[in-house]
Amino acid sequence: MGKKLKIAIACGGTGGHIFPGLATGRELLERGHDVTLWLAGKDIESDAVKDWEGKTITIPSEGFQFGISVRSILTLFRLYKAYRLSLPPMRESRPDVVLAMGSYASFGPIKAARKLGIPYVLHEANLLPGRAVSLLASKAHTVAVSFEKSRFYLKHHNLETTGMPLRKALQRASLLPRRERGKNDPLRILVMGGSRGAQVLNQVVPKAISAMAEKGVVLEVEHIAGLQNSEEIEAIYKEAGIQANVHHFVRDMENIYLNVDLAICRSGAATCAELAVFGLPALLIPYPFAVRNHQMGNARALQDSAAADVVAQEDLTASWLCDYLVSVSEKPERLEHMVAAMKKRAQLNASGRLADLLERVGGA
DSSP states (O other): OOSOOEEEEEOOSSHHHHHHHHHHHHHHHHTTOEEEEEEOOOHHHHHHTTTOOSEEEEOOOOOOOOSSSHHHHHHHHHHHHHHHHHHHHHHHHOOSEEEEOSSGGGHHHHHHHHHHTOOEEEEEOSSSOOHHHHHHGGGOSEEEESSGGGGGTOOOSSEEEOOOOOOHHHHHHHTSOOOOOOTTSOEEEEEEOOTTOOHHHHHHHHHHHHHHHHTTOOEEEEEEOTTSOOHHHHHHHHHTTOEEEEESOOSOOHHHHTTOSEEEEOOOHHHHHHHHHHTOOEEEOOOTTSGGGHHHHHHHHHHHTTSEEEOOGGGOOHHHHHHHHHHHHHOHHHHHHHHHHHHHTOOTTHHHHHHHHHHHHHTO
């Protein structure tokens, strides 16, 4: 390694920004660099960074609002305030390079870095660039992306595909062999709708799987219900005689990913990246209210690679899903092809590639 760098990572706001920021930060700490996380003061951050070994700085921030309203005007003042609050610590610590993982939490630190002449790198997790990355990209040294096709939606002179940084435990586990489905084995399904759950998945999927059981299809289910009531879900599976484990939350997903045949889930950037490294086929139901409908963009990218199937939430019914799953169960070779296609999308060591990029920009 060359010289030791001082690196700031603006990754506050949501888990989709914090966790890849943490993964990259830990990679950089292991390389001997001085790394500071810049957070936004949100509730999720305290739990996420409790084991973080480096420094943190918190700059209260708020999401972007568009249109003319009292709230949008207040947001502009708060973003400006975040910029002003970021200047003193940025000037005092003066990092060699700043990495921003997107979201409104990037605005203050990046504007401060720009004011002080500090080079910065943006990371865009989704196929379609978010508002923060679109707004801040023009002066960025480099924009790192998770999806190669993002270059069609984000014009920048220096765009590099690094992938989506994941926890090292996930990366290590993904190298282990997945449990293969035997000819007479049940179809093992993973249902997950994010940390808070997805009401539509919690309502529709158990009914569809119960209807499959009535047709004689043998199934096993791992269902992550999120914060929503799990007792009704458990009751539906039990009445249908289906072996099912219903969880509110699973901290370590590695064992589940290695032991299921198909995921039914949303299509956030982290979910797509994890499915890819584990070679897990999926039926993706994008969250329809995501900004710029970015989850549909992510889902279509996997569908175009023949790694996943996609259905819009408005088209998802229990009868449609039952027919789909019966077809999947009867054609195991189709799942095998999807496994191979999903594995081709895997981007192992994205945190390492992003760390390499920061070392180059910072002059290590």
